[in-house]
Amino acid sequence: MRLLSTLLVALLPVAAPAAGQPLSPAAAALTEYLRLDTTNPPGREAAAAAFLAARLAAAGIASQRYVTADGRTSFAARLPATVPPGERGGGIVLLHHLDVVPAGEGWTMPPFGGEVRDGALFGRGAIDSKGLGVAFLEAFLAAARLPDRRRELLYLAVADEETGGLAGTAFLWERHPELFAGVEAVLGEGGSNRVVLGRTFHFGVEVAQKRPLWLEVTARGRPGHASSVNPESAAHRLIAGLARLLEAPAVWRVTPVARRFFEQLAPHDPQAAKVAADLDRIAATGEPTAAIVPGMGGLFLDTLQVTQLAAADRINVVAGEARASIDIRLLPDSDQEAYLAALRERLGGGFDIAVRLAAPPSPASPDHGPVWKAIAAALGGERVPVVPVFIGGITDGRYFRQRGIAAYGVSPFEIENLLLRGVHGPDERMPLAAFDAGVARSIDLVRRLVAPADEITESR
Ligand SMILES: [Zn+2]
Structure with missing residues (x-):
């Protein structure tokens, strides 16, 4: 079984950049982010929050850190809606977590080295969930450049997701609930796409979990x-x-x-x-x-x-x-x-x-309505079906869903399912071609959500 999998991985179509080809700016940012060791425990999220804050500050966007008594750091930045109040939709949160699980044994590349091999960027957190965090960051920065926004946008990077979120999302809800006033939906990790031998069968958007x-x-x-x-x-x-x-x-x-x-x-x-x-x-x-x-x-x-x-x-x-x-x-x-x-x-x-x-029981998030439609259009469009999925794992999405806020687990990345075994295992890695396409998809998704309707062209 192991041998077969190895063989299949070797056969995967790899769109590797030519040797020496520079990384995209987003991939270069992910490289830096992966070099910050936020293994939880203990977490040490402060340096990762500082990294994100610096990237936003370079674009002139202020951010805020939220720190527990033990120094566990979460991070938020906000873009206000700019259209008149009567034309606004509810706020959207772009959520990922700063912490990662311990690297463990069996790596063939350094887990905190941010190194590229065979067209993939290796590192603990590349998929879970720093890759998503950088894609959302790019989408947030692109939204900041829009002439108008019809929704408020909150970029949120939290501590402690990997051990249950008590020192991260739960802490924010308990001590800073004002952060989430007016929020209509949260996009975060938990998406489950089916990609086998170069073919994407569907994008799975998590709407319910255990x-x-x-x-x-x-x-x-x-x-x-x-x-x-x-x-x-x-x-x-x-x-x-x-x-x-x-x-x-x-x-x-x-x-x-x-x-x-x-x-x-x-x-x-x-x-x-x-x-x-x-x-x-x-x-x-x-x-x-x-x-x-x-x-x-x-x-x-x-x-x-x-x-x-x-x-x-x-x-x-x-x-x-x-x-x-x-x-x-x-x-x-x-x-x-x-x-x-x-x-x-x-x-x-x-x-x-x-x-x-x-966690208390919570209803599944709706697989209809404007937020769902934007997700489905940006991920799958006319090309690939987008289906709501129920997952066995847990994410911080539950802290929102249990309060009546729709939460969606999305992965904008078309990653071969065999590679997903690196999540919480050795050699976690993000194929660069899938990453760059996923960043573009995230930018499109957020633009669909926040740009006034007349500014959204069906370009995809
Ligand atoms: Zn995760």
Whole structure:
């Protein structure tokens, strides 16, 4: 499988710039941005915010930094609407995150080197999400040069998305909600395009996602030396409790958002068509069918993963306390309180359960209306279908969606799906041709949203 993938990557059509050909200004900016190590934890977003501030300042645009007590820095700049109030639409936020996940092992290029090989720019964050951040920056700068704008535009770069956003978007909503007055829609990461062997089958615009429920479970017991008999070991209690959780049967459920997703995707994707044909059977039996595409099972289940374990720091010590982190992802309409009550009952007595991150249910963002139309026209136009998608991951879009603001996960980039394994993995890279085309598409998208209607020509 690995070999096959490597072979396929080698066969991909690569529009590599000739050796020595200069990078586009946007790609050069991304190179610099990728060299700023914003690994989270700890984040260190301040330098990245300063980098963006300098680029805006060079165009005469002021910006504002928002810093938590721990120094976690988020960043915003604003372009006001210029048409008379009666002719204005709601505000638009262009969102990405400054932080990146740790580089990890297995890179063949330096993860914070900003180096180009075979027509692609390598670096942690190239796709997730500094590439999008630079594309949005270019679109924002282009919007600043428009003679008139019918919507206010907010460029927003946040800290801490990769560990849940509490020190980033959640902090901004809690401490600076005035930032978002009058906002109609947010564009951010989470777009999921299907691109295979040089052909783009569809642009997927995320309109719904699962919800995190991150728990820390603690067991207590009698500490001591490992040579003694100790039936009250905290570690043993924890292991037994977690085993009971893992034994819980999985109940497959077809939510309205999953049904809509597969039915809308079906005409453009044979695998989705097979799943769509099986939805009634899945709903009736509570079990999966063969058609479910690998990696899509999570769209039908509340999932639970035990991800971190901690007890004593030495082999011959029985710890008085043992802890597990559990990453649960709920379907959009699952009842969190009922889920937690069932989990408590299975776990049994003697455990402390702390909720580290949770999100209330929220409706899917509309796949109609002026914002959706602008996205569909700019991404796909007449050329490629644009479909609303439901994703298993989470993005900061949820902080807006749960407050009734439409949030759209968009990727303006046509990136071979095989390359997406570099996201959170080794050798994350942005093909330069796809990047430059995506920057142009982002400029077009924002212009469609903010330029007065009579200034938008159907040039694409
Ligand atoms: Zn991301």
